[in-house]
Amino acid sequence: MTRNIRIPRRTVLKGLGAAGLGGALAPLSWRPLHAASVAPITIVINQSPWFDSFRKTVEAYEAETGNKVELDVNPFAGSLEKQRNSVRSREGQYDILIMNSGWFTEMYAGGFVDAITDIDPGFQLDPDLYTLNDTIYYNAQKKSLTSDGKLMSIPVSPLIPMLYYRGDLYEEAGLTVPKTFDELEANARKLHNPPGMYGIVQRGARGPATVSYDFYPYLYGFGGGIFKNQSEGDFTVTLNSPEGRAALDYYIRLAKEAGHPKTAANDQANVIQAMVTGTAAHVMMVISAVSQMDDPDKSAVVDKVEYAVPPSAPGLPTAPALGHWLAGISRNVPDERKRAAVEFLRWFQTKDAQLETARAGGVPVNAAVYKEPIAEERQYRWMKPLAQALPHAVNSYQFPEASEVIAVLELGLNRAVAGEIGSVEALNGMAGEIEKIMAGHNYSTGQLSPLQ
Amino acid sequence: MTTSQASARAATPPGSARSAAGHDASGCDASGYDASGRGDQRLWRWIAFAPALAMMVALSVLPIANLVVTSFQNITWADGQATRSWVGLTHYRALFSDNLFAAGLSNTVIFALAAVAGQMVLAFAMALMVSKIGRGRVLYRAIFILPLLIPGIVIGAIWKLMLNFDFGLVNKALGLFGVMPHDWLGSPETALLSVIVVDIWHWTPFCFLLFLAGLESLPQDVFEAAKMDGAGPWQELAYVTLPLMVPTIIVTFAFRLIVAFKVFDEVYLLTGGGPGTSTEVLSFTLYQRFFTEDKAGYGSAMSVAIIFLVSILLVVAISARRGTGRQP
Numbered sequence: 001m002t003r004n005i006r007i008p009r010r011t012v013l014k015g016l017g018a019a020g021l022g023g024a025l026a027p028l029s030w031r032p033l034h035a036a037s038v039a040p041i042t043i044v045i046n047q048s049p050w051f052d053s054f055r056k057t058v059e060a061y062e063a064e065t066g067n068k069v070e071l072d073v074n075p076f077a078g079s080l081e082k083q084r085n086s087v088r089s090r091e092g093q094y095d096i097l098i099m100n101s102g103w104f105t106e107m108y109a110g111g112f113v114d115a116i117t118d119i120d121p122g123f124q125l126d127p128d129l130y131t132l133n134d135t136i137y138y139n140a141q142k143k144s145l146t147s148d149g150k151l152m153s154i155p156v157s158p159l160i161p162m163l164y165y166r167g168d169l170y171e172e173a174g175l176t177v178p179k180t181f182d183e184l185e186a187n188a189r190k191l192h193n194p195p196g197m198y199g200i201v202q203r204g205a206r207g208p209a210t211v212s213y214d215f216y217p218y219l220y221g222f223g224g225g226i227f228k229n230q231s232e233g234d235f236t237v238t239l240n241s242p243e244g245r246a247a248l249d250y251y252i253r254l255a256k257e258a259g260h261p262k263t264a265a266n267d268q269a270n271v272i273q274a275m276v277t278g279t280a281a282h283v284m285m286v287i288s289a290v291s292q293m294d295d296p297d298k299s300a301v302v303d304k305v306e307y308a309v310p311p312s313a314p315g316l317p318t319a320p321a322l323g324h325w326l327a328g329i330s331r332n333v334p335d336e337r338k339r340a341a342v343e344f345l346r347w348f349q350t351k352d353a354q355l356e357t358a359r360a361g362g363v364p365v366n367a368a369v370y371k372e373p374i375a376e377e378r379q380y381r382w383m384k385p386l387a388q389a390l391p392h393a394v395n396s397y398q399f400p401e402a403s404e405v406i407a408v409l410e411l412g413l414n415r416a417v418a419g420e421i422g423s424v425e426a427l428n429g430m431a432g433e434i435e436k437i438m439a440g441h442n443y444s445t446g447q448l449s450p451l452q
Numbered sequence: 453m454t455t456s457q458a459s460a461r462a463a464t465p466p467g468s469a470r471s472a473a474g475h476d477a478s479g480c481d482a483s484g485y486d487a488s489g490r491g492d493q494r495l496w497r498w499i500a501f502a503p504a505l506a507m508m509v510a511l512s513v514l515p516i517a518n519l520v521v522t523s524f525q526n527i528t529w530a531d532g533q534a535t536r537s538w539v540g541l542t543h544y545r546a547l548f549s550d551n552l553f554a555a556g557l558s559n560t561v562i563f564a565l566a567a568v569a570g571q572m573v574l575a576f577a578m579a580l581m582v583s584k585i586g587r588g589r590v591l592y593r594a595i596f597i598l599p600l601l602i603p604g605i606v607i608g609a610i611w612k613l614m615l616n617f618d619f620g621l622v623n624k625a626l627g628l629f630g631v632m633p634h635d636w637l638g639s640p641e642t643a644l645l646s647v648i649v650v651d652i653w654h655w656t657p658f659c660f661l662l663f664l665a666g667l668e669s670l671p672q673d674v675f676e677a678a679k680m681d682g683a684g685p686w687q688e689l690a691y692v693t694l695p696l697m698v699p700t701i702i703v704t705f706a707f708r709l710i711v712a713f714k715v716f717d718e719v720y721l722l723t724g725g726g727p728g729t730s731t732e733v734l735s736f737t738l739y740q741r742f743f744t745e746d747k748a749g750y751g752s753a754m755s756v757a758i759i760f761l762v763s764i765l766l767v768v769a770i771s772a773r774r775g776t777g778r779q780p
Contacts (some may be wrong), residue, residue, distance in 0.1 A: 081743060087532065106746070111531035195618075195633070205638075206726035208744065262617045264727040265638025279618075330531055404745045411552065411729065417729035418640050 022369025035371050038340035040068035042411060043327075044080040044094040047155050049272070050157050050288035060356045061347055069344065076100070087112035092330040095341045098259055099326050101135070101395065105145070107367035108138040108152050109400040115150035119335075120342045125151060126349045130158050130370040132324050133395035143233055145398050146193055153326035154345045155365040157288060160320035160393045161174065161217050162385060164275055164283045164293070167306035168193070177308045181221065181250055184282065188258040191281035199258030201280040204253070205267045206414035209406055213323050215251055215413055217284055220319030220394050221312035222247040226405070226434070230398040231254045235438045237447040240427035245451055246313075248416060248423040264418035276301060284310060286323055290382045291361035307382040309389040322393045358383075401441050408433045424451045516759070519751055523753035525706050543753035553754065555729035556737035557761075559644060563733060564712035567651040572651065572705060575659030582660075582719070585668040593664070600657040608721025611650045612637075615722075637723050640730040647731050654718070655711075666700030667693070699773070704767030713762055734758050 043058075046050065053075065058069045062419050072094065074082055082102055085091045087107065090142045099107050109111045113187070117232040131137070131147070132155055141151030165180070169191055170177070188199030219225065224243035228236040253436075255263040255400070260274065272289050274280035276299040276350050293305040296352075309318040313333035329341045354364035359376060363386070369375070375383040394433055395404065407432050416426035438445035525536045540568040547553055548633055582592050599607070614621050622632040636646045670693070678692045696700075716735035723731040724738070740756065742751025 079746065084746065088529070088534070110529035111533070112529070205724065206728070207724055260633035264640075265617075265635060265723070266638035404747070407740060408744050414726050415728035418638075418730075420640055420728040420730070 004010055006040035012171055013243040013383065026098065026366050026391050028404070038066065038067055038343045040070065040261065041095040041337055041340045041344060042070040042072060042093065043098060044072045044074065044079060044095040044099040045323075046074050046076050046100070048076075048157075048288060048325075049066050049292060050159070050362050053291065053357050053360035054156065056349070056360035057179070057353060057357045057362065058197070060353070061344060064346070067341075076276065078135050080208075083107070084312075087330055087332060089332065092332040092419055094330055095333050095391045097328050097330060099153065100209070101322050101324050101326055102397065102406055104135065104153065104326050104328065105138075105398060105402060107328055108145075109140075109143065112331060114338060115152055116154070116329060116342060117151045119329060119338045120430045120440065123151070123342060126351070126366060129349050129368060130155055130368050130390060131363050132158055132326075133393060134323055134342040135322065135324070136326060141253065142233075143399075144233075145395065146231065148219040153328040154349050155324060156348075157363055158365050158388075158390060158393075159288055159325065159363065160389060161213070161284045161310060161323070162287045162320070162389060163308040164289075165308065166281050166301065166304055168304040169197075169281055170306070175304075178311045180314050181311050182314075185250070185254060185258065188254060188282055192258040194261070196279065197340045198260045198274065198280050200282040200284075201260045201266065201271050201274040201347065202255050202284070202324045202417075203266050203268055203271045204255060204262050204263040204414060205265050205270075206410045207267055208410075209323065210267055210410060211413040211417060212406055212409040212420045213286075213321060215247070215409075216321030216394070216396060217310040217319060218237045218247040218251045219244060220249075220321065221310060221316060222250070223313060223316050226396060235399070235443040237435045237438070237445065239426075239429040240448055242451075244427055244439070245295050245423055248413075249319065249426060252417060252423060262416060267381075268440075274306065278304075287382060287386055288361050290363075294379060307385045309392075317392050318389055319394050320389055320390055322395045323423050324393075376442050384389050399441075399443065401437060404437045405434050410439070427451055492500045492699065495597050507525060519752050519759075522749055523756050525752075527748045531570055539749065543750045544610055544757070546750060547753060547757055550737075552729065552732060552737050552740065553734075553746075555732045556734040559729070559731065560713060560715070560733045560735075563644065563648055563651070563715060564709055566714050567648045567655070567715075568705060568708045570648065570652040571656045571659045571708060572701065574654045575704075576663050576697075576701075578656070578660050579663035580662055580689075593661075596660050597657040599654050601660075601662055602654075603656075604717040607650065607654055608718065611646075611653075612722060638727055640727050643723050643727060643730045647722055650718055650722065651712065651715065655708060659708060662700060662704045663697070670696050690728055706765070706772065710762060710765050710769065734761075 045054065047263050054179075055071060058071065059065065062069060066315075072082065079098070080100070082101070083094065083097045084102075086094045086228070087097070087110070097107060097113065099113075104206070122247045124414075134147045135145050136151060136153045136155060137147050137149040142149070146232050151399045153408050161183070165177070165187075169175075173190060175187050175190065176183075178187055190199075191197060192199030201431060204211045219239075222243045224232045224238070224241055224247050226237065227238050228234045228238050230341075260266060260280075262270075268286070268289075270411045271283050271285055272279070272292060274293055275283050278300045287307075292308070294302050328347055329345075333341075349366065351366050351368040354366040354369045355372065355374065358369055358380065362372070367387070370383050370387040374380050375387075383384075394400075410424045412421075412430035412433075415421045416423055421429070431450075433445045433446045435445050471527065475594050505743070522536075524538060524540060524544065525538045526539050528535050579595055580594070582589055585592065602610070613619075615623075617623065617633055617635045620636075627633065634642065636642050674692055674696070675688065678688050683691065712734055715733055716739065719725060719731050719736050720739070725736045734754075735758075738751060738754050741747050741754055745751075
């Protein structure tokens, strides 16, 4: 494959000058100081709380390199549909796909994204980049997300849920930051004073990845899980384990006794709204919502919200679920645009670019940023707990049919939260349906004995 | 001979009439066309009809045929290429054990019957009132049809705000009477009812317009005769207006029932099918299975099943209309 990159003289001179300066001051870095001038690219992306920071980072890239990037912004479900339509056509419309944890495996396994190192064998991953449970790699032979596979994507937003709590109320009541679920429940009960203040507001609605994503930190934090060992290809369903039951019983009890009366209808926007309007003492919310907490135009609780790693059962580590976003390059776009997409990702993963993201209200994917002075600033007080929690993040799905399993979980969990069915019936029912799905796709599966 | 047949015959030129009669009697027309001439005519008919037929096949038959074929297949993707494999009746059999489909079917039937019944009663009452009004009829008509003109997405926004637990107008209004706020869309007991109410609000104007047109076209001499015979308002309604309006009522009911059976936007925008399956409807189940879960084969089987169910409604509606047509 021949490279055909047009580099303006000014960029060459700037690059040479900078390289000379860099060479004089330090050993030659692995990272180019300036991205090459390349063809315009189009990125399909969702409208999420972190989108604005991504847009600003892209603007910084355009300003620095002179390259053009077009963003096609969509709702969550709309973004997936557009991506499917694009990658399944003869020639794709989008060069970079911003893929959610719920569907990136579908793109890898379906052969819809090219390995970055296949496009540019010289591509080097920034050593400080979070690999997020190695979800950026895919081993097609083993069908696994492991570092012995090819580099398929670059993280865009390392999203996990964190515990948001009202620091001012904690101080007034003399509470300490909860490390266990029991402590969280006790604190939530103490601050629960409806309708003005709810101890905790949960995201219990049925949606594309709503109640299931809210429930995972509890499920994993109690030592439960959905499958026995996905990485080893063992898809035995373990959802209806005693740990799973303890987690669901706890989640429902919290909602009923210290939570919001409409938990079963609350989506992400409702939960954020409850926090910023000052009617929630705690929420377990994706970290990207931090930008709204201190925004005086949106929040009534500016500087009052603090952040902590999600609690867990005694003796177990915190276990937030990854709800992250990855950037992959479509296989069905011209080579020139693929190479242009690589240039953008090469720039995007760097510490400097990610500092830009942080300053724009986003969540950096480069660990080096979390060691910078910025992490000490009050405005970025979420950075340290996030850096503590990220190494424990769990990837929930390692198979392309994840959307079918998510649909089962969304319905079953929502019914349990709404009180339509009990936790045992919900867990046994979901386990049975998930086993059926996995068996239908020829995975090695099974399930535990039903809970009584 | 009916009036229309007589008019048609009268309007036909003498030569043409002879030609038609000649064909019927002997197979050879008066102008000397023989059997091969009839063949030419038939050929020309087909040639003239072909573009319309081709268009219908391309736009209606082919997509549905493709849907039916896909309903017997599984589609999987590898290396960016789709692979289709035949699975026979597997998807159709799976429909019977799909709890979401069962919930969707049951809720759709409840939704369609309740919403359409509500719309019919309200719309008839409104149409009756407006038809009796002398002044301001245009104003009332404009006000009553307003919800019909509002896009579905705006209706979703309006009612999401109205029914909001924390600051919705409905709860605020009830609060004035000391009623505690209720989670209309998030409670399994009231979610479907709330969506039905929104649908009634949205579609009553449509029924109203049809009923008003029907009422305004009724023969006035019958009403005058009823009055002369001493019929009161209720007797006039029961023995004159309603019997005369039966054909309009049946057409409106059938039309609305078919459209209500296809409800999607209100459910998607207001409840997303939840909580649980309390507002799950067939179109939403199909959206979930076909689009979100990307199960094209199974989703196609579900689509065929829904088309079949709607077709039954259509046949019933046409039969009912024909039945009323025979009435004096």
